[in-house]
Amino acid sequence: MTNLPMHIGIIMDGNGRWATKRGLPRNLGHKQGIKAIEKTVIACKKFNIKYCTFFAFSTENWKRSKEEIDGIFNLLREYLRKEDNVFLKHKIKVASIGTLEKFPKDLQDALYEIKEKTKNFNDTCAIFALNYGGRDDIVRAVNKLIQKGYNKIDEELLLKNLDTQDIPQPDLVIRTSGEMRISNFLLYQMAYSELYFPKVYWPDFNERYLKKCLDIYQKRNRRFGGLN
Numbered sequence: 001m002t003n004l005p006m007h008i009g010i011i012m013d014g015n016g017r018w019a020t021k022r023g024l025p026r027n028l029g030h031k032q033g034i035k036a037i038e039k040t041v042i043a044c045k046k047f048n049i050k051y052c053t054f055f056a057f058s059t060e061n062w063k064r065s066k067e068e069i070d071g072i073f074n075l076l077r078e079y080l081r082k083e084d085n086v087f088l089k090h091k092i093k094v095a096s097i098g099t100l101e102k103f104p105k106d107l108q109d110a111l112y113e114i115k116e117k118t119k120n121f122n123d124t125c126a127i128f129a130l131n132y133g134g135r136d137d138i139v140r141a142v143n144k145l146i147q148k149g150y151n152k153i154d155e156e157l158l159l160k161n162l163d164t165q166d167i168p169q170p171d172l173v174i175r176t177s178g179e180m181r182i183s184n185f186l187l188y189q190m191a192y193s194e195l196y197f198p199k200v201y202w203p204d205f206n207e208r209y210l211k212k213c214l215d216i217y218q219k220r221n222r223r224f225g226g227l228n
């Protein structure tokens with residue numbers, strides 16, 4: 001395939017509705033959502049996508065019940081610790097953006113371990129946005145620069161000090177579940193991303209849906225403010 005996105009950002013939405021529609025507790029939707037991440041990661045590698053960022057927990061998601069939040073953390077921890085997890089099995093590098101201090105220590109450890117174990121893989125990188133907010137990212141970058149002594153900055157410098165650092169800006173941002181908003185995802189980095197809002201709830205997402213997203217992306221005409 002030619003003209004592929006180098007970096008895809010995914011706002012994984014609809015886990016709760018997927019479960020509620022089936023009369024199941026919301027956390028079963030999150031559980032199924034993890035399986036969709038697994039399928040998507042494998043498909044990204046197959047389609048030669050270099051970076052895929054998964055919005056897994058926003059700076060606003062702390063507003064949810066303790067039960068739901070703990071459920072999400074338990075699922076993530078359990079999953080990252082699995083011996084035969086998708087990242088080791090398929091040689092996928094794991095990275096994260098967002099601040100992790102507010103997460104339980106054992107979840108932070110599990111994440112650190114998987115990052116270490118996968119750091120030398122370089123085909124596909126799965127980036128997890130955890131306690132991530134686009135505004136928080138920008139504010140932390142500015143504070144970092146103030147601390148470094150800058151009193152004047154430019155766009156390039158700001159970009160390099162965001163959590164994404166050297167990762168290219170997303171070419172394509174997908175939000176599942178039919179909601180058409182950004183919900184504080186990669187705000188600065190998304191300035192020129194192509195956007196696509198498939199109706200499918202995240203737990204049902206798979207290789208076939210990703211292929212559809214790629215087909216749609218390939219038909220877009222990216223002009224970046226120019227003409228053609």
Ligand code: IPE
Nearest residue numbers: 012013014015016017018056
């Ligand atoms: C997205 O699914 C997952 C997270 C935000 C963690 P939701 O939990 O937002 O699902 P809906 O939007 O309630 O269906």
Ligand code: IPE
Nearest residue numbers: 011012013055056057058183
């Ligand atoms: C966005 O989904 C955050 C993640 C997918 C992690 P939300 O379900 O939290 O967004 P809103 O509240 O509908 O905007």
Ligand code: MG
Nearest residue numbers: 013014015016
């Ligand atoms: Mg939602």
